[in-house]
Amino acid sequence: MQFSIEEPYWKNKAEQLMIQLGFPESERERVSGKLFKAEPESESDCMQIILDEASHIQPEIETISPHADDQEIHEALQELPLHLKSAVALTIFHQSDQLQNMISADQYQEGLTRLSDHLDTDQSQTEKLLRFLKPTYDHKEMPESRESLPREEETPEPVPAKKQKAVKPIASAVLVIGLLSGAMFLLGDPPVADEGQGAQEADEDDADDLASEKAFTDEEIEEIETTVTEKKEQLAETLGLTESDLRFMMVVQQADSHIDYIRTMMKPDVGVSGPGIEDMKQYTDYVLDSMDPPLIALRNSYEQAGDMAGDNNLMRSDQAVASLLHAAPDFLMAYERKLNELILENNYTEEELRQNHSDLFEKISANGMEVTFQQTDEQMVTTVSYGGPEFLAETDYLHPEYQKFISMFTEMGMQMNMSANQFDADLIARADQLLETEKMLTGLFKQQELMRAELDSGDNQYGYELQVPYGMSYQFTDQLKSLSFDRSMYAGKEISENYREAWQYILNDEKFNGSNIRKIVSLNQWIAEKNDYELIEGFGDVSISPFSQYIDPLYYSNHSSATMTMPLSGYMEELYQIYVAEGFERIDFIHPQILIVFYLNALETGDYETAYSLVEGEDLPDYESFVQAASQYEYEFGRINDLIPVSSSDEGMVLTFDQSRNSINFTITESEDRYHIKFNSADIFEALASGVGG
Numbered sequence: 001m002q003f004s005i006e007e008p009y010w011k012n013k014a015e016q017l018m019i020q021l022g023f024p025e026s027e028r029e030r031v032s033g034k035l036f037k038a039e040p041e042s043e044s045d046c047m048q049i050i051l052d053e054a055s056h057i058q059p060e061i062e063t064i065s066p067h068a069d070d071q072e073i074h075e076a077l078q079e080l081p082l083h084l085k086s087a088v089a090l091t092i093f094h095q096s097d098q099l100q101n102m103i104s105a106d107q108y109q110e111g112l113t114r115l116s117d118h119l120d121t122d123q124s125q126t127e128k129l130l131r132f133l134k135p136t137y138d139h140k141e142m143p144e145s146r147e148s149l150p151r152e153e154e155t156p157e158p159v160p161a162k163k164q165k166a167v168k169p170i171a172s173a174v175l176v177i178g179l180l181s182g183a184m185f186l187l188g189d190p191p192v193a194d195e196g197q198g199a200q201e202a203d204e205d206d207a208d209d210l211a212s213e214k215a216f217t218d219e220e221i222e223e224i225e226t227t228v229t230e231k232k233e234q235l236a237e238t239l240g241l242t243e244s245d246l247r248f249m250m251v252v253q254q255a256d257s258h259i260d261y262i263r264t265m266m267k268p269d270v271g272v273s274g275p276g277i278e279d280m281k282q283y284t285d286y287v288l289d290s291m292d293p294p295l296i297a298l299r300n301s302y303e304q305a306g307d308m309a310g311d312n313n314l315m316r317s318d319q320a321v322a323s324l325l326h327a328a329p330d331f332l333m334a335y336e337r338k339l340n341e342l343i344l345e346n347n348y349t350e351e352e353l354r355q356n357h358s359d360l361f362e363k364i365s366a367n368g369m370e371v372t373f374q375q376t377d378e379q380m381v382t383t384v385s386y387g388g389p390e391f392l393a394e395t396d397y398l399h400p401e402y403q404k405f406i407s408m409f410t411e412m413g414m415q416m417n418m419s420a421n422q423f424d425a426d427l428i429a430r431a432d433q434l435l436e437t438e439k440m441l442t443g444l445f446k447q448q449e450l451m452r453a454e455l456d457s458g459d460n461q462y463g464y465e466l467q468v469p470y471g472m473s474y475q476f477t478d479q480l481k482s483l484s485f486d487r488s489m490y491a492g493k494e495i496s497e498n499y500r501e502a503w504q505y506i507l508n509d510e511k512f513n514g515s516n517i518r519k520i521v522s523l524n525q526w527i528a529e530k531n532d533y534e535l536i537e538g539f540g541d542v543s544i545s546p547f548s549q550y551i552d553p554l555y556y557s558n559h560s561s562a563t564m565t566m567p568l569s570g571y572m573e574e575l576y577q578i579y580v581a582e583g584f585e586r587i588d589f590i591h592p593q594i595l596i597v598f599y600l601n602a603l604e605t606g607d608y609e610t611a612y613s614l615v616e617g618e619d620l621p622d623y624e625s626f627v628q629a630a631s632q633y634e635y636e637f638g639r640i641n642d643l644i645p646v647s648s649s650d651e652g653m654v655l656t657f658d659q660s661r662n663s664i665n666f667t668i669t670e671s672e673d674r675y676h677i678k679f680n681s682a683d684i685f686e687a688l689a690s691g692v693g694g
Contacts, residue, residue, distance in 0.1 A: 005036060005039065012140065016138070019137065019140055021051075021059070021089060022057075022060055048647070051086055064137070074136075076115055088112060093130075139286070232246060235252075239335070239363060240359060245334060295395070297323070297324065298320055298324045299320075299397075302320035302397065313397075315464065317398040332369065335369065350373045369386055369391070372385070387406065399447070405440055427498060431517065438546075445550040448550065449550070477545075484521060484524045493534075500528075520546075527539070543594065544591060545591045564597060566636070566638060567604050576597075584674070592670075593668060595675060595676070596657065596677060598610070598614060600637050600657070603685075604635040612626050615676060616677075617679040651669060652669035652678060
């Protein structure tokens with residue numbers, strides 16, 4: 001989607017970021033006006049203006065959700081320092097190629113750690129809770145009163161405001177990641193009216209009017225309660241479960257909690273702090289719709305996607321499947337819980353379970369799911385996933401690639417729910433699953449390229465991004481790194497036989513030919529063998545961009561969690577020596593920001609030939625002059641924690657290298673299918689040397 005601050009979608013995204021950063025309403029109004037006047041040319045320009053303004057405002061916590069748990073997470077986010085809060089907000093709620101360069105991975109990690117401590121949970125669960133909060137933010141829209149602010153100081157000609165058609169939000173595909181683990185979002189008690197921080201303040205003259213302005217009448221609340229009751233009955237009947245079986249489902253708990261909330265907030269003696277009336281009504285519709293069975297929900301999401309995607313089947317399918325994957329775990333868990341209860345209560349075999357509860361299996365199939373069984377040493381375990389003949393028949397309106405995606409969900413989807421430190425011991429099975437995932441994501445990315453060509457996005461080199469492959473690519477990258485090296489081992493230990501066997505399997509089986517998996521494992525196997533399979537320092541821990549032909553790495557900054565020490569040693573030194581001997585081609589799946597690390601290492605070690613090969617630009621002198629200028633100084637960079645992305649443009653990605661006394665920017669550019677560091681002036685050598693000894 002091409003950026004324009006005139007478009008409702010981008011207005012709302014700006015509004016949502018301001019809310020996530022704690023902008024009071026008055027400041028949001030002021031900054032909205034600034035955005036209209038500035039006319040930013042890209043999403044990153046727009047968000048950068050907001051981030052710049054955030055440093056000058058006094059944050060305010062307002063009520064953003066009718067549910068206590070949503071509100072608690074929002075308030076915890078507001079308590080973070082701005083640099084951590086913005087890193088978390090951009091990473092979780094605003095993922096796109098253009099914005100990744102604005103995020104420091106270290107700052108995101110620190111922000112996530114602090115949130116986890118505040119919420120008394122682990123980081124994986126914190127990320128899931130944040131992603132559950134995303135639909136709440138997605139409901140926030142820029143008020144119509146601010147949709148057409150004047151760009152000039154003088155009074156403009158009146159232009160009728162274009163009212164945006166209300167579209168129920170479709171969950172972002174980032175919710176694919178993590179939510180498949182099935183963690184329940186525990187809904188708390190509804191909040192009481194906020195009498196202090198976070199409450200919307202009204203002028204005294206308007207207090208009486210506001211106090212009487214309620215989102216729902218008593219009759220409407222009764223109607224909502226009746227609808228929820230009917231929805232529960234319908235859902236139980238459709239799924240073939242009892243209402244008691246449904247009580248653990250998130251969608252049911254959410255509906256019950258929402259009714260409690262609106263009952264409380266609509267009392268005559270309660271103020272009107274919290275979501276606006278229109279927000280409340282839209283959120284109520286969302287809660288009710290979320291109680292639809294999965295096939296109905298998928299179809300409805302597909303139809304709703306037509307409001308934004310028109311008749312483009314690929315775009316509509318992408319948004320519909322992204323929405324399904326957000327809600328999918330709730331229904332899977334309900335069936336798994338029921339089946340496992342029956343097994344435990346009756347000590348059933350698979351055959352006995354299917355025979356005695358054939359009606360339940362018919363319901364599972366009718367709702368687009370299928371069951372697999374695994375016999376462990378202790379008991380038989382069931383796994384419910386989406387797929388099967390009924391699912392395919394009921395989803396034949398989807399684009400074929402997305403039908404294929406869903407039908408392969410059992411084989412390739414479920415491993416995406418695991419964090420790196422939970423990686424399964426069966427690495428060979430994981431390799432097969434990751435290969436299927438890579439093929440599927442590559443197929444979707446190719447469809448995206450075909451769609452962009454058909455839409456003819458003109459000068460917009462990014463065009464429309466499909467949510468499902470883009471969102472899943474992040475988790476795929478993390479899992480791919482986990483397959484490449486043993487996170488449980490410490491430097492100096494021997495790489496486990498488990499990993500070595502998996503690597504040989506990947507290298508010897510021709511089905512991995514041409515895959516990113518084969519390329520990365522081949523490199524790591526070569527380095528490991530060269531070092532007698534000793535786990536050298538930082539082994540495998542490097543930024544990678546496996547889908548760089550589809551996601552421009554210069555608009556997506558990745559990171560390595562390893563702290564590097566100059567001159568380079570261990571794994572990073574091995575990569576450096578490969579670059580010196582063979583160039584970047586053999587390691588082209590690594591994020592090009594590594595060139596900056598190579599450049600600093602070359603300067604410190606006096607390898608000026610390599611340093612010169614890494615730079616280009618109109619101001620680059622000849623080799624002899626370069627060496628003369630660089631060799632005047634001594635460099636001692638010491639420990640490097642991270643290279644922080646600053647911005648991206650058509651000229652390249654700008655990253656900052658922080659030293660004790662100053663910060664120095666480097667720009668990574670691409671020309672003639674090669675990445676370089678832009679050389680601006682020989683003054684950089686003095687600047688780099690000035691941090692020595694700090």
